[in-house]
Amino acid sequence: MSENISTQVQLVSRPQGWPTQENFRTVQVTLDELAPGEVRVRNSYLSVDPYMRGRMSNAKSYVAPFGLEETMTGGAVGVVTESHDESLPVGTLVLHQLGWRDMAQAPASQFRAVPEIPGVEPSVYLGILGMTGLTAYVGLTTIAPVAEGDTVFVSGAAGAVGTAVGQIARLLGASRVIGSAGSAEKIALLTEKYGFDAALNYKDAPVREQLAELAPEGIDVFFDNVGGDHLEAALDVFNDGGRGALCGAISTYNSTETPSGPDNMVNMIKRSLRLRGFTVGHHLDQSAEFQERMAQWFSAGKITYDETVVEGIENSVDAFLDMMRGANTGKMVVRIPQG
Amino acid sequence: MSENISTQVQLVSRPQGWPTQENFRTVQVTLDELAPGEVRVRNSYLSVDPYMRGRMSNAKSYVAPFGLEETMTGGAVGVVTESHDESLPVGTLVLHQLGWRDMAQAPASQFRAVPEIPGVEPSVYLGILGMTGLTAYVGLTTIAPVAEGDTVFVSGAAGAVGTAVGQIARLLGASRVIGSAGSAEKIALLTEKYGFDAALNYKDAPVREQLAELAPEGIDVFFDNVGGDHLEAALDVFNDGGRGALCGAISTYNSTETPSGPDNMVNMIKRSLRLRGFTVGHHLDQSAEFQERMAQWFSAGKITYDETVVEGIENSVDAFLDMMRGANTGKMVVRIPQG
Known part of the structure; x- marks a missing residue:
């Protein structure tokens, strides 16, 4: 050139x-x-x-x-x-x-x-060391904070943000991490390479059925990259006080039809849930903190990425x-x- | 007896x-x-x-x-x-x-x-001096905090919690308070007696159309007693950083059909919104603070109630x-x- x-x-x-x-x-x-x-x-x-x-x-x-x-x-x-x-x-x-x-x-x-x-x-x-990693980190610390022992569900888990979320959730203390993706290969990767405890292929069966099976004791944190049926499934199984970080809704971005919303919003009240949408650009003040912790995890070999x-x-x-x-x-x- | x-x-x-x-x-x-x-x-x-x-x-x-x-x-x-x-x-x-x-x-x-x-x-x-008032107060302070100059929308505004919300919102600094109710009489009461700036009758026309007209500059806080179409309407007009306190969903309580959810959840991400469901029983630690402030407002004649x-x-x-x-x-x- x-x-x-x-x-x-x-x-x-x-x-x-x-x-x-x-x-x-x-x-x-x-x-x-x-x-x-x-x-x-x-x-x-x-x-x-x-x-x-x-x-x-x-x-x-x-x-x-x-x-x-x-x-x-x-x-x-x-x-x-x-x-x-x-x-x-x-x-x-x-x-x-x-x-x-x-x-x-x-x-x-x-x-x-x-x-x-x-x-x-x-x-x-x-x-992983840039906006993608920061997005995962902000979501799990500020937006829907993970606590020790939590069960975390990540939609679009094989994507750039999703693979980071699964690993950072574990490093922040989650005891069970569940992911969703759209192929058998990705599902295998999540559990075999990225340390997810369980993963579901959203093309195999309704997400709400699969998630209920994989999370018999409910979920505490939901990190959403997909929206639609994934959000609905999470609202089904949230434990009391559950937190959702709404990061993306890739299922709807190219749709020209109006999507139907989750039919179980009333669970927000019944179980004292919180949902919060966010954009990493509003949280750049966490960059220094993120870079310091991520550099440690990265150099200690605790982070896998594709x-x-x-x-x-x-x-x-x-x-x-x-x-x-x-x-x-x-x-x-x-x-x-x-x- | x-x-x-x-x-x-x-x-x-x-x-x-x-x-x-x-x-x-x-x-x-x-x-x-x-x-x-x-x-x-x-x-x-x-x-x-x-x-x-x-x-x-x-x-x-x-x-x-x-x-x-x-x-x-x-x-x-x-x-x-x-x-x-x-x-x-x-x-x-x-x-x-x-x-x-x-x-x-x-x-x-x-x-x-x-x-x-x-x-x-x-x-x-x-x-007003009990759980009803406390519910309004918790919603506007802890769940969806009102800031000086905010526009607040309250659904089910003529109910016990709703009338308290409208007044407390104003006392906490809101500059515009909009309410919804289900009759012309109630609408009149909201603006004439309870100090709401505007009110809509949800039986007259779709809530999302009416709310968009009454809130041309958007809303910052939504206190929801109704759910369904009211939540959807609020999600349409939330300003960036908007907060919703989900207190009740009376529109759905007696329904035997599964309600359809809001079709615009993606606005949560686009506008960095927060929704939080709550039950006053989890917030009784705010009782003393509430009683002190409410007693002052009440004795100063700043609170109207029916x-x-x-x-x-x-x-x-x-x-x-x-x-x-x-x-x-x-x-x-x-x-x-x-x-």
């Missing part, structure tokens, strides 16, 4: 239901000469995440929608190749939010230097759609070939 | 849907001689409350179901007529939970002395059913004729 040509993926129309290639275009942008205070970064990895679907629409939400005919923003990690700011010399590994482009150029303040970890790809900063890596920026839209369909295990990232 | 005959109303079968007279019977119990440590109380007022419907069923809930062929328990206030305990001399006004009986006899520890308030009927201890009084213990079941149908304004009580 040329150092002054940036290949970028832009949103050109707002999807109705499932996004398609036609909602996007790829453009080649010639970068200006570097201005004072700016740096140029060659990206190594781009992040594709479920929350991006919300930003493709124009609805009232916690973040502004993506602009049309603008380059998709989002997490990315790369290396400084040219610098007009002494705080970020050439060769520095940096994290930023400039999204789906192979070369990024902006004022140094838009990049944050992160340490290289021997033997570990920098994509971890888009996942990545699903798609090669090439030209496959970003496919990667995003595959992730929305659940084709990934763990964090889905796009790798930009270097050199 | 004879001093040693107690007329009591008992539950004899569990209602399916709406309770009927056939689910109850009235019995005459001859009281034993007073044992050491016991007191005998002639009740003045009995309380009938929505939560009692839940206890008539056998479902898993926060409190045990009422026993069959046992006298209905619940709040009552009366005067000691005979005492074998020096802490509660004859003539003391007492509050207790022995429920639907004209004469109550039990160890003194089951009764709590309360001060007589000149010019005020002791039934206030069953309502009671709907039904005469005679033989009408207790009717009073309960009328209350469930919304025939009352403010607290529904049964008065026991004295002497």
Whole structure:
């Protein structure tokens, strides 16, 4: 790739239901000469995440929608190749939010230097050591705090956030962790690799039936990435004082029909339950605490993670759609070939 | 009435849907001689409350179901007529939970002395100065805290808890208070007597349409006594960071069909909302704080309240059913004729 040509993926129309290639275009942008205070970064990895679907629409939400005919923003990690700011010399590994482009150029303040970890790809900063891990941590500490001995249910457990939730829940004292996923392979992975005590395949039978069987003594904490029938199933089996962290509702994001809600909301009153929706962006004040604890767990070998890596920026839209369909295990990232 | 005959109303079968007279019977119990440590109380007022419907069923809930062929328990206030305990001399006004009986006899520890308030009927201890007021207070302080300048929506606003919620919300700093009720008379009462800024009749048009009109800048706090369409309407218009206290779901209590849930739960995530169900019985540690503040508001003339009084213990079941149908304004009580 040329150092002054940036290949970028832009949103050109707002999807109705499932996004398609036609909602996007790829453009080649010639970068200006570097201005004072700016740096140029060659990206190594781009992040594709479920929350991006919300930003493709124009609805009232916690973040502004993506602009049309603008380059998709989002997490990315790369290396400084040219610098007009002494705080970020050439060769520095940096994290930023400039999204789906192979070369990024902006004022140094838009990049944050992160340490290289021997033997570990920098994509971890888009996942377990980044927003993904922080999302799990915030959910289990502030939003729906896990207590010693709790039973925890995680929906979408084989996804990037879900695999982190299962492990962090255990590290925070949960005694039983149950997950849901959409294939036999993922279910096996949850119990064999990620330490879940039990897992259910939501395609096999109604979630509320399966969860009731796997949680005969109820659940105390629910971390929801899916919504819909998973939330309903959790409301069935919550113990008194149960807490739910509503992080995602991927089951509904591409639906053009109005979903029906849980038919058992009255359990909220009967069992003194709490549900709280959240967005990690409102909890960045927990970043330092998270990074300290996660670094300890990570270096002690207590954290297992998977990545699903798609090669090439030209496959970003496919990667995003595959992730929305659940084709990934763990964090889905796009790798930009270097050199 | 004879001093040693107690007329009591008992539950004899569990209602399916709406309770009927056939689910109850009235019995005459001859009281034993007073044992050491016991007191005998002639009740003045009995309380009938929505939560009692839940206890008539056998479902898993926060409190045990009422026993069959046992006298209905619940709040009552009366005067000691005979005492074998020096802490509660004859003539003391007492509050207790022995429920639907004209004469109550039990160890003194089951009764709590309360001060007589000149010019005020002791039934206030069953309502605004009792569990009803405490329910409103707990909901607006601990469960869904009101902040200065908030807009608050209360469903079932003309009920005992609802009228208290509207006023306490204002006293705690709310700048706009909106209520719902089921008749033109009640709507008028809310705005003309209870200081609500706006009120809607849920029988006139869909709640979500009416609420959106009355809350063009959204709501911050929702105090729910009704559930169903009211909760859905609130989820539509919550501002970011909105809080909901789920206190009752009277719309569903007598339904034998499974209700459909709110179709907009995803707003919980988009707007970082919190919903929390509660039962006042878990928050009795706030009683002292509540009584102190409420006594100040009450004596300063800042609290308006209504009671709907039904005469005679033989009408207790009717009073309960009328209350469930919304025939009352403010607290529904049964008065026991004295002497």
